[in-house]
Amino acid sequence: MTERGQLVSFSIDGRARFGAVTAKGVVDLTERAGEYRDLRHAIEAGALRRLVDIAHRHVADHALEAVTLLPPVTNPEKIICVGVNYPDRNAEYKDGQEAPPFPSLFPRFARSFTGHGQPLVRPKASDKLDYEGEVTIVIGKAGRHIAERDALSHIAAVTLANEGTLRDWVRHAKFNVTQGKNFDSSGAIGPWIVPFADPAQIADIGLTTRVNGELRQDDRTSRMIFSFSYLLAYISTFTTLVPGDVILTGTPTGAGARFDPPRYLKPGDVVAVTAEGIGTLTNTVIDEA
Missing domain, CATH: 3.90.850.10 (Fumarylacetoacetase-like, C-terminal domain)
Structure with a gap:
């Protein structure tokens, strides 16, 4: 994870998700930050730093190569x-x-x-x-x-x-x-x-x-x-x-x-x-x- 964080929208197994990229892969935040429907909703709530903080507390769920990145x-x-x-x-x-x-x-x-x-x-x-x-x-x-x-x-x-x-x-x-x-x-x-x-x-x-x-x-x-x-x-x-x-x-x-x-x-x-x-x-x- 960079110091500022890297937040992504992605799909896997046909499901749209959002998360954060770390050195080990992608931390899926879709349920871990379940009060937000997607990154736009998190942006509306002013919650991007909160998403980065949550991601720091978890290990990666997916290799970056295993997901399909969408426009953020x-x-x-x-x-x-x-x-x-x-x-x-x-x-x-x-x-x-x-x-x-x-x-x-x-x-x-x-x-x-x-x-x-x-x-x-x-x-x-x-x-x-x-x-x-x-x-x-x-x-x-x-x-x-x-x-x-x-x-x-x-x-x-x-x-x-x-x-x-x-x-x-x-x-x-x-x-x-x-x-x-x-x-x-x-x-x-x-x-x-x-x-x-x-x-x-x-x-x-x-x-x-x-x-x-x-x-x-x-x-x-x-x-x-x-x-x-x-x-x-x-x-x-x-x-x-x-x-x-x-x-x-x-x-x-x-x-x-x-x-x-x-x-x-x-x-x-x-x-x-x-x-x-x-x-x-x-x-x-x-x-x-």
Whole structure:
């Protein structure tokens, strides 16, 4: 177990469960913390540290390899994604414009994500599946019109995402990218959530993405155009953030579409998104059946 704890949603024998990862495997907390239905319910109760403490008192029930990891929050009300949030990413557009004054935002549906160790699905409709490694925050306390100075107190946990994108489908329409961002199982979130306790925990996270071991993306959250605090304040201006909401905070430069020629994902590829203090989210790629 890391000092901060690693909390997971998983399935085994066809049953959805939740627990904590230790050095010896997965401690099943589903009955041991039976007052919570799932991790989202525990987040609503402000109980993530309690789950970590309970896990410390028990031995592992399952080897990590024996369970199927799910996105940590399996039933979020909202998944909101931030586009173009690193300076070099903005420069990729080569439009001569300075950093945008406000963040670009779009929604994703829960079904578009899978968990750590599960395959990303390249759909029948397109062979232009791309990767986007991102640090991801999970909301712990509801709020509307959240002041930027108070925003970090609304974070429950941090995790990782590979915000898989179908590059041709994000250009199908004039005003949105939603369809290219929401193919079933085209992205991943996980492998776990790490409870948030200290602003220093997210102030300067090193974030990398590797494809088949080759470094493709490498940046730090301290360089984000829009900080975590600003994003929560801005988003909560137009929608109420609630416990379990998931916010993907943007990807660095280096996605496959930016190579010449583009280097899209293909079956058999392995994508690993790593962030300091969080872990590594790893997925293979398969074709849609």
